[in-house]
Amino acid sequence: MRAWAVIETGKPLQEIELPTPEPTGKQVLLEITHAGVCHSDLHIWEGEYDLGSRGKMRLTDRGVVLPLAMGHEIVGKVLKWGPEANSAGLKVGDHMIVFPWVGCGKCAECLADEDNMCRVKPASLGVYQNGGYATHVVAPEPRHLVPLGGLDPSLAATYACSGITVFSAINKVMPMPADEPIVIVGAGGLGLNAIAVLKAKGHKRIVVVDVAQGKLDAAMKEGASDTVLADGPDTAKRIIEVAGGQVGAIVDLVNGTDTARFAFDALRKGGKLVQVGLFGGEMNIPLPLMPIRALTIQGSYVGNVKELRELVKIAQSGALPAIPITNMPFNQADAALNRLKDGKVVGRIVLSATAA
Ligand code: NAD
Numbered sequence: 137m138r139a140w141a142v143i144e145t146g147k148p149l150q151e152i153e154l155p156t157p158e159p160t161g162k163q164v165l166l167e168i169t170h171a172g173v174c175h176s177d178l179h180i181w182e183g184e185y186d187l188g189s190r191g192k193m194r195l196t197d198r199g200v201v202l203p204l205a206m207g208h209e210i211v212g213k214v215l216k217w218g219p220e221a222n223s224a225g226l227k228v229g230d231h232m233i234v235f236p237w238v239g240c241g242k243c244a245e246c247l248a249d250e251d252n253m254c255r256v257k258p259a260s261l262g263v264y265q266n267g268g269y270a271t272h273v274v275a276p277e278p279r280h281l282v283p284l285g286g287l288d289p290s291l292a293a294t295y296a297c298s299g300i301t302v303f304s305a306i307n308k309v310m311p312m313p314a315d316e317p318i319v320i321v322g323a324g325g326l327g328l329n330a331i332a333v334l335k336a337k338g339h340k341r342i343v344v345v346d347v348a349q350g351k352l353d354a355a356m357k358e359g360a361s362d363t364v365l366a367d368g369p370d371t372a373k374r375i376i377e378v379a380g381g382q383v384g385a386i387v388d389l390v391n392g393t394d395t396a397r398f399a400f401d402a403l404r405k406g407g408k409l410v411q412v413g414l415f416g417g418e419m420n421i422p423l424p425l426m427p428i429r430a431l432t433i434q435g436s437y438v439g440n441v442k443e444l445r446e447l448v449k450i451a452q453s454g455a456l457p458a459i460p461i462t463n464m465p466f467n468q469a470d471a472a473l474n475r476l477k478d479g480k481v482v483g484r485i486v487l488s489a490t491a492a
Pocket of ligand 1: 176297301323346348351366436
């Protein structure tokens with residue numbers, strides 16, 4: 137198989153030839169047709185997370201091995217499967233979304249279809265093993281595959297990460313009255329899918345914050361009710377003004393030192409901040425304010441395969457607005473990453489085997 141792989145962190149991806157894996161056990165081999173380019177790939181490519189005053193966390197120290205074909209928003213066609221795979225729902229050529237957040241496959245979490253919370257051995261595709269920037273991928277088990285069922289494969293690819301990540305994060309602040317503002321920080325691939333999920337849930341007040349006016353324009357097109365340009369020290373004040381008061385729920389899809397600060401300051405009594413982004417840095421919390429204001433801060437890590445199935449059903453019902461997609465060929469994966477790094481992507485770039 138061919139892969140567009142990270143050979144060295146921060147250096148251009150290289151096209152390499154690897155042996156095409158032969159599926160064993162319950163594994164399913166797929167030919168990849170689409171792969172979304174997520175901002176997490178940028179962090180992996182750069183090779184480290186910013187932990188603020190604790191320094192940097194190197195991914196190679198956390199089990200990431202190079203060369204690596206990144207990419208975890210994968211759609212592909214079933215080619216063959218191992219002898220222990222339950223083939224009841226499988227046909228050669230079936231077009232499937234590949235759930236990438238897999239684990240050891242044996243612990244209580246994995247057996248409950250909550251592999252993303254595996255505490256034994258996270259084995260996510262495109263992170264700890266080869267993923268979507270390649271011609272082929274191996275899904276550990278058939279239960280990690282969700283049929284496209286008529287969805288646009290480029291858009292459906294984004295549901296494997298950005299879709300379920302925001303679905304899971306939004307579920308952590310729900311239920312909320314439809315007219316009560318929910319703030320989304322960051323209007324990139326995740327942010328636009330967050331607006332789509334909130335629209336599908338019938339939510340009306342969606343306040344979106346970003347540093348780029350072009351991203352806020354895209355957020356309005358996607359269905360945001362209000363926007364705030366985070367271009368100065370008074371962002372919390374402006375969120376409160378736009379929302380008509382301090383807010384009950386903020387989903388921070390950036391989660392850097394500055395966004396954590398303004399998000400904290402914009403919360404009302406009893407409010408909840410869900411932290412999703414991996415931009416990094418540090419949050420400094422004045423401790424008495426946590427109990428006095430009865431605040432909740434919760435992290436949210438991707439989503440599980442049950443949530444993927446649920447989200448796909450909502451999309452198939454027609455309730456989930458599409459986010460803007462730009463297709464590029466696989467051999468331009470490096471250019472796609474650089475466009476994302478430069479802030480030039482509205483919605484998502486999805487690599488496609490048929491893009492020119
Ligand atoms: P993206 O590049 O598509 O979008 C990021 C958006 O944030 C852009 O619109 C950018 O203008 C905006 N932004 C940057 N700095 C900002 C700031 N200080 N204030 C407000 N807006 C700002 O990225 P994405 O693919 O949507 O991913 C967003 C983040 O979420 C990344 O860090 C990614 O790694 C992370 N992520 C986390 C999970 C999880 O499970 N927790 C899953 C997927 C992605």
